[in-house]
Amino acid sequence: MDTAKNKKILVVDDDENLRTVLVDKLSISGFDAEGAKDGLEGLTKALAMHPDMVLLDGMMPKLTGWEVLEKLRQDVWGKDVNVIMLTAVDQADNVAKAMESGSCQYLVKTNYSLDEVVNKIKKMFAGK
Amino acid sequence: MPKKELIKKHFISSFAVLVSLIGFFGFALFALHQPVFTMKIGAYSTDTFAFLQFKILAISAVVISTLIAYIIYLYLTSDTRTQLLILSATKDLFESKEQLLKIYESAPVPYLTLDNKGDITDLNKAALRFFGVVAEEMLRKNFFSFLVDEDKERAVQLAQHYGLRMPINREEVRMVNKNGDVHWVLLSVFDMGSSVKNSRLGLVTVFDIDDQKKLDQTKTEFVSLASHQLRTPLATFKWYIEMLLSGGLGELPQKPKEYVSKLCSVNEEMIGLVDTLLNVSRLELGKLVVEKKPTDIQEIVVSILTELSSQITKKNITIKKEYGSGFKNFESDPHLLRIAIHNLLTNAVKYTPEAGCVTITLGESLSGKVISVSDTGVGIPKSEQGKIFQKLFRASNVKDVSASQSTGLGLYLIKSIVENLGGKISFESEEGKGSTFTITF
Known part of the structure; x- marks a missing residue:
């Protein structure tokens, strides 16, 4: 079964380079990927598009990733959406903050290759 | 008269x-x-x-x-x-x-005298200045109650020490003054003996080390912030290189592919270095959180060896493994333990010449579970063996290894982590023959 088919993924990252390569990689892998350039745009697009998954950066202007996550979890649709925090920060308190808001995955960007990120996404869709 | x-x-x-x-x-x-x-x-x-x-x-x-x-x-x-x-x-x-x-x-140093219960009986001018009070506001109050709330446990412990006449010498604690300002101080209490029966006099000295502490903190916070900022461009390199090498954008010719592979390995080194810097700063900020759970040490070792396989193959190093039992469900912090073992194995591979041998043993000794890593590498000169766990120390015989590969932080980090996990690290080494590092839990 192709888990990527018809899955919409929103990539929220203020770093243009990272956003581009993530969107490209996800598209190559068969997902329907779209980017958002800051937290506020990310939240607006998510609530409008209802993607199947949101990839969230941590430190972003306007709204941080953690704030976006908190607001998503207060939304009727957003409270169950798959979210992966993909950040440069891995301090324990930040991880705890993400877990409290109900995020399922927390990855440090430099520790994962794109392939590994895609695998995580696929596993999440497969319900693991 | x-x-x-x-x-x-x-x-x-x-x-x-x-x-x-x-x-x-x-x-x-x-x-x-x-x-x-x-x-x-x-x-x-x-x-x-x-x-x-x-x-x-x-x-x-x-x-x-x-x-x-x-x-x-x-x-x-x-x-x-x-x-x-x-x-x-x-x-x-x-x-x-x-x-x-x-x-x-x-005297410019705050002095206070205490009775046998630890209540304040007198303060000098510097102490009044430090606490921002007039004497009456502090007299007959317990001295140890002026430690900040976060150090309450420490305060109870120190008060007990005082009661038992145990020495209190240059303890780093935080004290709070009347305005609520918190200062880091070096606290010492000298037992001045007793003049009257059943009473005694404790002389307290309070050295304000706040400026020094703040400077240290700023430095460490800067390293932490800078490292986080560095991670974004490093991740960009990592993922763009991966896209190039994966062939998803079309297969690269042989030579460019080799060059890009080199970029990839240098970038991974940089990522490792930034991780080390972050861990050291976290350690020094007291933000290293230990989360113990059943940990498969053997699996950690196997995954690290897989990660290092390209370097191992390149240098034609023989890896010997001896896995004892009881390491699959070991109560520890897998994330921290991985950092420690990763650093030990990376060092062993880095300092072992071509066709050398690295042995990793998970075993048992009289004092407990043992993880040891031996190499046939350059070894550590005898005269420098006392310093190898010091921060930023690099042995004189490895100066030809480039600074980006040897920061002098690895062993310092390993030791700190192992001790935070409740273990001990020791080593034996002979220059030119090799070293054995042993972690005991």
């Missing part, structure tokens, strides 16, 4: 003794005069020996009467003389006490 009166009293008693002495002499001379005079006449008629006998008797009488008078003098005046001595000694004592008090009062 005032000094003047004492001197007067002394003078009167001395005068009295003198008068009585003169009287006594007069009496003695008078009493002796008659028989001596009689003898003198008799002497012409008797022999000279008898006259000599009388002469001796007369001298003895004078000497004895002088002695008796002197004893009377001593007896009568001893009291006033002692009092005079005490008076002058008291004055000296008073002066030196004044001097000491002046030193204590105007």
Whole structure:
């Protein structure tokens, strides 16, 4: 079964380079990927598009990733959406903050290759 | 009694003794005069020996009467003389006490004295300045209650130490003043013994090390912030290189592919370096959180060896593995333990020459579970073995390894992590032959 088919993924990252390569990689892998350039745009697009998954950066202007996550979890649709925090920060308190808001995955960007990120996404869709 | 009166009293008693002495002499001379005079006449008629006998008797009488008078003098005046001595000694004592008090009062270091319960009995000016109070606001309050709330446990512990008369020497704690400002201080308490029965005096010195601490903190926070900022471009490199190498954008020709692969491995080194810097700063900020759970150490070792496989193959290094039992469900923090073992294995591979051998053993010793890593590498010079766990220390015989590959942080980080996990690390090494590092839990 192709888990990527018809899955919409929103990539929220203020770093243009990272956003581009993530969107490209996800598209190559068969997902329907779209980017958002800051937290506020990310939240607006998510609530409008209802993607199947949101990839969230941590430190972003306007709204941080953690704030976006908190607001998503207060939304009727957003409270169950798959979210992966993909950040440069891995301090324990930040991880705890993400877990409290109900995020399922927390990855440090430099520790994962794109392939590994895609695998995580696929596993999440497969319900693991 | 005032000094003047004492001197007067002394003078009167001395005068009295003198008068009585003169009287006594007069009496003695008078009493002796008659028989001596009689003898003198008799002497012409008797022999000279008898006259000599009388002469001796007369001298003895004078000497004895002088002695008796002197004893009377001593007896009568001893009291006033002692009092005079005490008076002058008291004055000296008073002066030196004044001097000491002046030193204590105007010393730039905050001093406080405590009673046996740890309640404050006195503070010097510097202490009043430090706490921003007048003396009455702190007197009879327990000194250890002025530690910040976050250090409450520490405060209880220190108060217990004080109660048990255990030494408190240069403890780093945070104290709070009247305005609520928190200061890092070096706290020492000296037992001054006791002057009165059942009471004792503790002298507290409080060295303000806040500026130093803040500087240290700023430095560490800067490293932490900078490292996080560095991660974004490093991730960009990593993922763009991966896209190029994966062939998803079309297969690269052989030579460019080799070049991009080099970029990839250098980038991974940088990522490792940034991770190390972050971990060290976290450690120093006290933000290294230990989360223990059942940990498969064997799996950690296998995954690290897989990660290092390209370097191992390139240098043709033989890896020997000995896995004992009891390492699949070991209570520890997998994330931290991985950092420690990863650093140990990376070092072993890095400092072992081509065709060398690295042995990793998961075993058991009398003191507990043992993880040891041996190599046939350059070893550590004997004279430098005491310093190898120091931060930023690099052995003199590895200076040819580039600085980006050897930061002098690895072993410092390993030791700190292992100790945070409740273990110990030791090593044996011979220059030119190799080293064995052993972690014991």
